[in-house]
Amino acid sequence: MEQNEVLKALQRDHAAELKLAAERLNGTARHTEIIPSPVLSEMTGHEILLKPENLQVTGSFKIRGAYNKIASLSDEQLAHGIVTASAGNHAQGVAYAARERGAKATICMPQITPPLKVDATKAYGADVVLYGEVFDESAAHAQELSDKEGxxxxxPFDDYEVLCGQGTIGLEILEDVPNVTDVVVPLGGGGLGAGVALAIKTFKPEVRVIGAIPEGSPAWKNSLSAGRVVPADEVRTSAEGVAVKRPGDLTFA
Known part of the structure; x- marks a missing residue:
């Protein structure tokens, strides 16, 4: 994302935009129930609560950001169609949201994407284009389609509306656990982490937000230490959802 776009996004009315995202998602995304974890609580000596977004529509929090972004588009924009790149959860979120808004969706996926994920995305009505060996090649092709066909x-994460959509998780946490002291959130590209942090810090700044990363995926740690986005030289982790070489410019900011 260009620096001027980042600065423009940072100047928006975050409280109003987060509330608008919650309104858009009402009736589409589930308000997932907070559940206690006796095992983790006993292990840590603290009360540990979980927010099971795996029970969300399409099986992931990604529907929140995808739907909020697509709901923010005009009818004229929707008529041009939606395109994205993803190997899984974001693809299904975009496909579902596009179907709900009556827009055609094209999803670019790496050729190595498991057939189960391809079929799940098609089931929501999207066209799937298998392109490239890795995600970066698929993403470049999706951007090319966007530029060429309008x-x-x-x-998947470096976008203000996407970020606010994911931030509705933070709003629900504050509503359901008013005495919350710490929120731990995984960091991949940063859409979830930045969105939750934005919501928590906007409405209850005394709550600590902790980003969790695998040791083998150091991009966030290195970037925060340097004070600027620093791509990781190497990523080694079995947790593919947070195996990201470079944080988003907006999510980092």
């Missing part, structure tokens, strides 16, 4: 590109 389709609206929906980024």
């Amino acid at each position: 389709m609206i590109y929906v980024p």
Whole structure:
């Protein structure tokens, strides 16, 4: 994302935008129930609560950001179609949201994507284009389609509306656990982490937000230490959802 776009996003009315995202998602995304974890609580000596977004529509929190982004588009923009790149959860979130808004969705996926994920994405009505060996090649092709055919590109994380959609998780935590002291959130590209942090810090700044990363995926740690986005030289982790070489420019900011 260009620096001027980042600065413009940072100047928006975050409280109003987060509340608008919650309104857009009402009736589409589930308000997932907070559940206690006796095992983790006993292990740590603290009360540990879990927010099971795996029970969310499409099986992931990604529906929140994808739907909020697509709901923010005009009818004219929707008529051009939606395009994105993903190997899984974001793909299904975009496909579902596009179907709900009556827009055509094209999802670019790496050729190594498991057939189960391809079929799940097609089941929501999207066209799937298998392109490239890795995600970066698929993403470049999706951007190329966007530029050439005028389709609206929906980024997986580095986008303000996507970020606010994910931030509705933070709003629900504050509503359901008013005495919360710490929120731990995984960091991949940063859409979830930045969105939750934005919501928590906007409405209850005394709550600590902790980003969790695998040791083998050091991009966030290195970037925060340097005070700027620093791509990781190497990523080694079995947790593919947070195996990201470079944080998003907006999510880092």
